[in-house]
Amino acid sequence: MVMMLDRGLGQLSRIAPLPPFTTPEELLADALPLLDPPSRISVTDAAERSLRVPIAGRWGQYDRGVAPYTIEPQDISQSRRFKGVIFVGPSQSGKSQMLLSVSAHAVTCAPGPVQLIHMTKTDADAWVEEKLNPAIDNSPLLYERLGKARDDSTFSRKRFKGMRLTIGYPVANQLSSRSQRMVLLTDYDHMPQRLGPKDAPEDTPFGMALRRIKTFLSRGCVFVESTPAFPVDEDKARAANPLEPHLMPAATGGIVNLYNEGTRGRWYWQCPDCEDLFEPTYERLDYNRDLDPGEAGDNAVMVCPHCGSVLPHRHKAEMNRRASQHHGGWLHEGRVVDEVTGRRNLVRIDDAEIRNTPFASYAFNGVAAAFSSWSGLVERYETARRAFEIDGDDLDFSGVHYTEIGVPYRRPKLEDEDALTAEVLREHALPLPKAIAPSWARFVTVMVDVQGNRFEVMAMAWGAEGERAALDRFAIHQPPDDAPSAKGDDGKYRAVDPGRYAEDANVLAELADRVYPVEGADWGLKPVAVVIDFNGPKGWSDNAEKFWRKQAREGRGGRFYLSIGRSGFNQRDRVWHEAPERASGGKKARGIKLLNMAVDRLKDSVVAALGRLDTPVNAQHIPSWMGAEHVAEHLAEQRGEKGWELRKGILRNESLDHSVQALALAEHLGVNRVNWEAPPAWCLAGMLNPNAVQLDRPNDPDSARSRPDPDLPRAINFLRRR
Template sequence: MVEMLDRGIGRLTRIPPLPPFTAPEEILADALPLLDPPSRVTVTEAAERHMRVPVQGNWVPFDRAVTPYTVEPADMTQSRRFKAVVFLGPSQSGKSQMMQSVSAHAVTCAPGPVQVIHMTKTDADAWVEEKLDPTILNSPALRERLGTGRDDSTFSRKRFKGMRLTIGYPVPNQLSSRSQRLVMLTDYDHMPQKLGPKDSPEGSPFGMALQRIRTFMSRGCVLAETSPAFPVDPNADWAPHAGHPHMLPPATAGLVPIYNEGTRGRWYWECPDCGDLFEPRFDRLHYDADLDPGAAGEQAMMECPHCGTLIAHRHKVGLNRAALEGRGGWLHEGRHIEANGRRALVRIDDPDIRRTPIASYSLNGAAAAFASWEELVQRYETERRRFEALGDDTDFARVHYTDIGVPYRRPEAEEEGALTAAQIREHMRSQERRVAPAWTRFVTVSIDVQGNRFEVLVMAWGAQGERMPIDRFAVAQPPDHAPRAKGDDERYRALDPGRYVEDADALLDLPERLYPVEGASWSLKPCALVIDFNGPAGWSDNAEKFWRARRRNGQGGLWWLSIGRGGFQQRDRVWHEAPERGSKGRRARGIKLLNMATDRMKESVLAAVGRFEGGQGAQHVPSWLEAEHLDELLAERRGAKGYEKRQGAVRNETLDLSVQALAVAEFKGLNRIDWQAPPAWAEAGPANPFAVAVSAAAAEAAPAPRRRARTSRSRYMEGS
């Protein structure tokens, strides 16, 4: 160590020695390679030479044969002919690895500024930490080019010798005022599709990325990859056509419309029997759809559309790799129509390819390297049957997007407004009001809170989720013991649940109401009552007090408080948990709420109402239901972001009450019940703990003596 004397501080010790002297010749020798022209090797060749990837816990050299369908898209990023490369495909198909291959080529062979844009800052940081940094550290050719300065390796920037790799997320300042030779957009469909202020957006991420590469002229390129995440536009007039065999159904947004503007490449196999080329697609998988999903998946085989040969899954790897030898691979739409009326399909280097600056690719999930047909069919059939049973197509759509890699076309989009009041009236079921059908297993009560009343729906449930409303009424008068403010009528006042917690006591007799089962010797009491936690100002606090009082009386498992969560991307349909935080920054409440994915549940309710043939999951509409309540049931329609009221519709309580009923039934286990051995509360017969024998029911139904002249139950509850 060296000692130094400082006039202000005094003697300084423990000063580390200076770094060894670097001669100018060494600096020049280190910098000279940067003057080399770009290496004339493809992206894939550079990846095989310089990049290592994780395989079963080991870092091994990149192998193009693992995901051969990414070779051409990756290599096209260096083409002078195309300004953009677009890749659509299922999740876990090697798209992210393709991004790293292109980045490695820019580091080792063609130095220049490169930018990677992720969905969010969190995703960008995770990609750097979990994928990019380990790849650099385990690839000597990349590691030795990484700068050693303090700011050369951060979450937002990697400085290599002669080039800069920037990692960002889709906000205007990340895609503005910068020149980049290559911009890569990952998971494009999950990005905001318009950047900037809502009233004056600056543009789409793809459009803004194209502006960043302009100064590099023909060397600039935009690479975008994603799994589709937007449905087919219901207003688009589109049908499959031989003149455009590779065109995807037009989606409402995302990368699909950009793909359709490009060369429209699809991945082809060579049939091992007839030798003809065909596209391996999910709809060409041959299996028995009547079997259980697992059994159907086990027998799935790919059918050649030319000769009908069935190809087993074990041949998929070989057929994918055969494309590297010219037996299959990417075919794009040409400019000419053949004699048979079909558009010519050509290779990427054919001069007759479509004239477009975008090289676009769409990979079907059946050809993806990391997806087995057994799992693909099992997931598809499971969610298809779930959709048919519940009417909720959220998870079924997700199979199309992430497993198959195609935009999803909703059945309702084919005929807008298919479910009408006139159709429902034609199929109404004749059933006496307040009498449960003979097939009833249990009864639920839903309560919606308005400013001056409680709206109530009583639902009878049968096996497999079949159901029917058996009563619908409003509670408009408070109980006698409820307080009255100065100036209120001494005998009557309007119900005000947000102001008076005692007004909720008007609901206390609902658990004891008896509903005779048609043709049976017993009646049923409700097994669950669910109240909307939202309502007029003050109601949430009063709802909590009301529920806590019920729990103290031993009815905590009978009453539930529900809260709606909008949007189709909720984690579940129904879940029971305390709020994450209270309003205005206050501590969260100490009670649990029955959370409902309302848009998904409304989808199920309306699908159930339209299942006129009855059976599993059907919601019958009784003939006694009043016209205004039927209008409430059909008051909403599905929009781009969720359900919204139809034009002219004012009230939707019956729809909301049906959602609450379905939510509490599902939470109790409706979809998990073995109807051959159901739980006691869903058992048919007097053994049900909520069943009351007819003789006992008659005694319970006898009118109680009035405490005062005005205290009769009918005075404050309609439909009693």
């Protein structure tokens, strides 16, 4: 223990010992390596020499043979010819590992400032903690060069001997006023595509990164990698052109458009039989599309487009290895057009005739990825495709294209989608009397759309496997008798004013008690629930909440739902029932649960259901009693890039909104989880259904008897029914 005497403080103890004495010679020896010129070895060679990676639960030496398609992109980052390297590919293909390899090369071979920009600060911190720090700790050459001072290793900065690695996130000040030799952008399509103030954005992250490397002239480089996350821009996408064989369809934003500005490299295999080159893509996988997704994936094979030779999945690693030895590999668009084929020639990256651009760009298809299997890829693709064909919701299907295959998504048109018109719907209308449920009905839902001077109401009958049809459609114009000023001096009712009078909502209470006779049966169905639009004229939200609380106090809160629409195709779910976390304008959040609806995704499903004219499964039938104007409301909107919007000249879409509310309520109740061979009670046909009511006269709701209460003695029930 070290002890000291201080005139002001007295005796001091427990003073940390001083560090060991270091001689000037030792300091000089430690600094001499910084004077070495940059080592002229490739990024891949440096990674194999200095970088350790996790392999099956242990740390082992980096091996270029695991993902050979990453060799050229990461090595070309040191080229004096290109200012940028752009890599588009699926997840779990080794893209992010290239960033570690490039960083390791900068640490051990070519010291200079390097900046890595992640999607968000949270993701950047997680990457440092889970990927970067363990890699440094388990790579002796990297750890040896890491500074040992307290602030040399933080979440935002790593100081090595002779270089600095900065970790940031995409905001304007992170990519401003700093000179960097290398800027690495990871998961580019999940970054904001414009940085700076909303009213005056400065530039894209890629554009701002290019300005950071100008000081280093030809030694500077911006490396960008990402899975695509933007759909095809139908207005800008060009048709296939032999002069641009590797052009990807223009996307609405993101890395795909950066790729198209570059050399447009694609990964090729050489067929072992005919020795011709071809690009392994998902479209060249052959499997039986009629089998179950799992079985179809197990039998998937790659077919050579030249000779038809079949390659099983077990040959994928060998084909990638051969490709890295110039039996295929990366081929880029050249500037010369072949006179025989009329196609632009394909060349290596070092060919003088390569496309004249400052960016080396690469697009890699997921079927050749080292860490994915064809069986899993096909299974996920087919599962998502079939779900899309059934319900029209393509969120999972687009996700397979982005993350599994690594290509921009172009929404396929469903069969006869263009031919779906109001006339076609009326021609295929279901013969059904108004307010009478079809014989296959299992439960009924009622939907209310709130307008400034009326309540628009629709009832819908649901059968097995998602089949449904509208039962009734009407508008409520008059307030209840006990509402304020319900009648004027002339004795006439005023119009409903939902935003002004909370009492007007009371006319909706009786909707839960209506009985809809089942066709040909002596029983009918009460609605399983009523869903009411929470949005509406000013003041309605408060009045809707008062109405729901009143029903809850009477024990009927579970029969009524308040719905609110959430726009956009990337909502967290299709339907969720919860109280809002906060209200707009800084107000206290409401204490009631709302039925949140991802309206754009649900509209996809509704339109798909309307188009299922040849099968009852998940089909929405138009009833024969429905008027032409209400039929047309189902098709009042068209699908855009950001969501569904009213067609030009169309003003009313209540039938579509009702259909969305009905589907959201049914999904919340669990219609997609029902085993129709042994359905729950609320989906039963007959008097065992808790919402079924006996009728004295078939098809006559006025003959409905009150349903027995199981909690009352049998004699009391008998008397009440009398």
